[in-house]
Amino acid sequence: MIDSVEIAKGNPDTSQPWAELGLKQDEYESIKQILGRRPTSSELAMYSVMWSEHCSYKSSKVHLRQFGDKAPKTDALLVGIGENAGVVDIGAGWAVTFKVESHNHPSYVEPYQGAATGVGGIVRDIISMGARPIAVMDPLRFGPADAPDTRRVLPGVVAGIGGYGNCLGLPNIGGELVFDESYAGNPLVNALCIGSMKHEDIHLASAKGVGNLVVLYGARTGGDGIGGVSVLASETFDADGPAKRPSVQVGDPFMEKLLIEATLEVLHAGLVEGIQDLGGAGISCATSELASNGEGGMHVYLDRVLLRDASLSPEEILMSESQERMCAVVTPEKIDDFMALCKKWDVEAVVIGEVTGTGRLVIEWHGEMIVDVPPRSVAHDGPVYERPFHRPSWQDALQADAPTAQRLVRPSTPEELKQTLLDLISSPNLASKSWVTSQYDRYVMGNTILAQPEDAGMIRVDEESGLGVAISTDCNSRFAKLDPYAGAQLALVESYRNISVAGAKPLAVTNCLNFGSPEDPEVMWQFAQATTGLADACLELGIPVTGGNVSFYNQTGDSAINPTPVVGVLGVIDDVDRRTPMAWGDDGDLIYILGDSFDEFAGSEWAYLQGHLGGLPPKVNFAQERLLSEIMVAASRDGMITAAHDVSDGGVGVAITEMALRANTGARFWIPDNIDPFVFLFSESTARAIAVIARTEELRFTEMCAARGMSATRFGVVDSGLGIDSGYPGEQVIVIDSLFTFRVEELREAHEATLPALFGG
Amino acid sequence: MSARIGVVTFPGSLDDADAARAIRIAGATPVALWHGDADLHNVDAVVLPGGFSYGDYLRCGAIAKFAPVMSLIIEKAQVGLPVLGICNGFQILCESHLLPGALTRNDHQHFICRDQKLRIESTETLWTKDFSPGQEIVIPLKNGEGGYVASEATLDELFAENRVIATYIGGNPNGSYRDIAGISNKAGNVVGLMPHPEHAVEALTGPTTDGIPFFTSVLKSLVGAS
Numbered sequence: 001m002i003d004s005v006e007i008a009k010g011n012p013d014t015s016q017p018w019a020e021l022g023l024k025q026d027e028y029e030s031i032k033q034i035l036g037r038r039p040t041s042s043e044l045a046m047y048s049v050m051w052s053e054h055c056s057y058k059s060s061k062v063h064l065r066q067f068g069d070k071a072p073k074t075d076a077l078l079v080g081i082g083e084n085a086g087v088v089d090i091g092a093g094w095a096v097t098f099k100v101e102s103h104n105h106p107s108y109v110e111p112y113q114g115a116a117t118g119v120g121g122i123v124r125d126i127i128s129m130g131a132r133p134i135a136v137m138d139p140l141r142f143g144p145a146d147a148p149d150t151r152r153v154l155p156g157v158v159a160g161i162g163g164y165g166n167c168l169g170l171p172n173i174g175g176e177l178v179f180d181e182s183y184a185g186n187p188l189v190n191a192l193c194i195g196s197m198k199h200e201d202i203h204l205a206s207a208k209g210v211g212n213l214v215v216l217y218g219a220r221t222g223g224d225g226i227g228g229v230s231v232l233a234s235e236t237f238d239a240d241g242p243a244k245r246p247s248v249q250v251g252d253p254f255m256e257k258l259l260i261e262a263t264l265e266v267l268h269a270g271l272v273e274g275i276q277d278l279g280g281a282g283i284s285c286a287t288s289e290l291a292s293n294g295e296g297g298m299h300v301y302l303d304r305v306l307l308r309d310a311s312l313s314p315e316e317i318l319m320s321e322s323q324e325r326m327c328a329v330v331t332p333e334k335i336d337d338f339m340a341l342c343k344k345w346d347v348e349a350v351v352i353g354e355v356t357g358t359g360r361l362v363i364e365w366h367g368e369m370i371v372d373v374p375p376r377s378v379a380h381d382g383p384v385y386e387r388p389f390h391r392p393s394w395q396d397a398l399q400a401d402a403p404t405a406q407r408l409v410r411p412s413t414p415e416e417l418k419q420t421l422l423d424l425i426s427s428p429n430l431a432s433k434s435w436v437t438s439q440y441d442r443y444v445m446g447n448t449i450l451a452q453p454e455d456a457g458m459i460r461v462d463e464e465s466g467l468g469v470a471i472s473t474d475c476n477s478r479f480a481k482l483d484p485y486a487g488a489q490l491a492l493v494e495s496y497r498n499i500s501v502a503g504a505k506p507l508a509v510t511n512c513l514n515f516g517s518p519e520d521p522e523v524m525w526q527f528a529q530a531t532t533g534l535a536d537a538c539l540e541l542g543i544p545v546t547g548g549n550v551s552f553y554n555q556t557g558d559s560a561i562n563p564t565p566v567v568g569v570l571g572v573i574d575d576v577d578r579r580t581p582m583a584w585g586d587d588g589d590l591i592y593i594l595g596d597s598f599d600e601f602a603g604s605e606w607a608y609l610q611g612h613l614g615g616l617p618p619k620v621n622f623a624q625e626r627l628l629s630e631i632m633v634a635a636s637r638d639g640m641i642t643a644a645h646d647v648s649d650g651g652v653g654v655a656i657t658e659m660a661l662r663a664n665t666g667a668r669f670w671i672p673d674n675i676d677p678f679v680f681l682f683s684e685s686t687a688r689a690i691a692v693i694a695r696t697e698e699l700r701f702t703e704m705c706a707a708r709g710m711s712a713t714r715f716g717v718v719d720s721g722l723g724i725d726s727g728y729p730g731e732q733v734i735v736i737d738s739l740f741t742f743r744v745e746e747l748r749e750a751h752e753a754t755l756p757a758l759f760g761g
Numbered sequence: 762m763s764a765r766i767g768v769v770t771f772p773g774s775l776d777d778a779d780a781a782r783a784i785r786i787a788g789a790t791p792v793a794l795w796h797g798d799a800d801l802h803n804v805d806a807v808v809l810p811g812g813f814s815y816g817d818y819l820r821c822g823a824i825a826k827f828a829p830v831m832s833l834i835i836e837k838a839q840v841g842l843p844v845l846g847i848c849n850g851f852q853i854l855c856e857s858h859l860l861p862g863a864l865t866r867n868d869h870q871h872f873i874c875r876d877q878k879l880r881i882e883s884t885e886t887l888w889t890k891d892f893s894p895g896q897e898i899v900i901p902l903k904n905g906e907g908g909y910v911a912s913e914a915t916l917d918e919l920f921a922e923n924r925v926i927a928t929y930i931g932g933n934p935n936g937s938y939r940d941i942a943g944i945s946n947k948a949g950n951v952v953g954l955m956p957h958p959e960h961a962v963e964a965l966t967g968p969t970t971d972g973i974p975f976f977t978s979v980l981k982s983l984v985g986a987s
Binding site for chain 2: 439
């Protein structure tokens, strides 16, 4: 029997399953207060999903405010935080929108579909802004590479991302692949999408104009993913195993491709007043958010929703997270044209309701009123928690345990240093990612300028002018564990640097904040520190946060993941022809290191390989980062630079190896004066990059660095002819004077063999 | 007036814009053809682009052959219309029986995207004239179902009649029989190719520009015919 508003008024004391739906007692009481009666079962379903941590940001809101409060002044932001995705002006009438979201829990339960629908969800966020998606990238984190559970989850996640993204026709241009014990049982599957549009095509999610029609279009609504939001994304996995793991949504990328084309066509034809994608919380979310952002009222006839399974109850229809659905607000005059375009793309569409001026969201089911709520109370005025937090009891001891030469034995002989480099470049975290990225289409659309393993992904936006964007995501969660404030800043500066070395100017920031349970005060402290660190750093670097996503409850039992604030930076480049690649150029090109190297090994890849985590992470230096960025962008613009590469994970040794592999050309290096070879080769000090300069440009480049006060030290030269003297005639060779010699092929084999050996050829 | 080359968009086509760009770069005019529109709009040649037409449901290319535009293309191809099918387009040409054999799931079961070395085996087709025999090229390859299979007799015939237009070298990426990357029909006007020449037409975005001759070849034959 249907629980209508009438019935709810008649039996106020009926017991309701609010706890099973994830609501707390005071939240349930608060719903009763808002409505002046008990909620109907449909209303309870709506509130439970919309007030879940995943949808309401109830624990994070008070901290996320800093991104707005501390936002640097910028003209670049056309649409800020709060919409489906922020929109950034990149000049010449073009805008881009980008966002990263987590799909961690579903991907652990069902790796292929979880990861696939993560891509689908973020793509719909982008199209609902009016943009055409132009690229995706996926920051991925798993438990130890050789753990059986990683072998279960990783191949499915990669296949799911590829299976969905390839079928949508979106180039996958980068991302991350990190292994760490802390992600055992809690892999992080974050998905980023970027879209481009002309300024006039920006659309927002609001239901304006009384009498306008609300259209649900795309896939039919089924029983998949019901309660996924409230249960899957907002509950910790029990150490004894999954208590509640209902169905993960199932994706149909072909339908999503049609949805993209149909949506862009109706938007460009001017047929849409407001638009919203259906993701977590499905119809509950879309109708309440559209109404809340618009005139405030909407009347929905829920029985008109096209179903895959006719037996679904209204509560299930409201909560279903079936994929590939969108909701649009259309004027009555344009509805026929809208429907005709949907039909052209074989997309089913149905008018499910209309915009009203009542200030209420009313939902009917076969003539009975089953929902009658103020939409803001569902969508925007959910509970807000000031969760208690405190510095973890173990934090001081962790920071005191620095990886000094006394604490950890350091390699010092040439043989030991050589072996260290080999160990690093073949370690799962630094090995070639080709096993993963070769399963993704990076060429589709024909605008991919740079893709993994380059520092940043770069996409041409305008074929005429060569205007393009670059994007990178980064986070070293070990740094964040040692110091979450600095860790978030280190993630930002690395991403900022990756954009800059590619020749693009950093413009805006998105983030995906992956943490343990907010109910643990120590985790909440990490979160508060990280958000404050990131907001402060964005202000220092003058680039605003345009949006993001929070994923809590990434923990098994009491054991939380390392705090993992994944930061994505977007940059713009006026002409992609000027991009700076990683591969160095011709014989005789000179190799410089910009910036200073210090004895900083806490949280480094080298320390990780020694099984050590302790100390304070590398120092952040915003002034140096800004300077480095300006120099790299100027060097690219003025044609002074042949190649460049960020120095971060694994230090200079790993950076030059990656460049040699990319170029397939050897080079000779020497260790600069007054620095220990181990520190120079493997420290992870910040604000450094490797720059490769043609001899004819050397003077101009070094004079620019000197004039701006950036230290630039020549420490190598490209040389394809080192093989003979090194005893490897005909081969490309890297020589580090008086230390060691490597054949490039030997490095390549070590670098490329690791992931296939772990996950199969 | 430059030659008009049609590019068919099926629901799920992905590389249609890339094919149109390649046609422009080669010096011709791309003409968008819609799957549901039984009209070839006076095009001089047709490219069936890569993607996942109709979601690759049932079998790759199996539904596309029933599209209204395909019945016209099949008819005209049998009387000489130049048709190039790339990746999913190759699958459609096999399903349509314009080309023999079939494309099956990669032997290693993964989708694979990489820069692939090929040897041009036949320069006698309308789409490969601008290459030199035995020329080695590198263009992107990206497929999940790119393993070319056919009976031994058919394979022998394809080689005997010089209808294998390109073979994989430096490693077979998908288990294709006899390393076959592309084939033509007997007349040489219909060509199917698994790798993607349309992704190798600009130095900025492709690994090479080795894909361009596929598109300039057909223009020469059109000029020659008119």
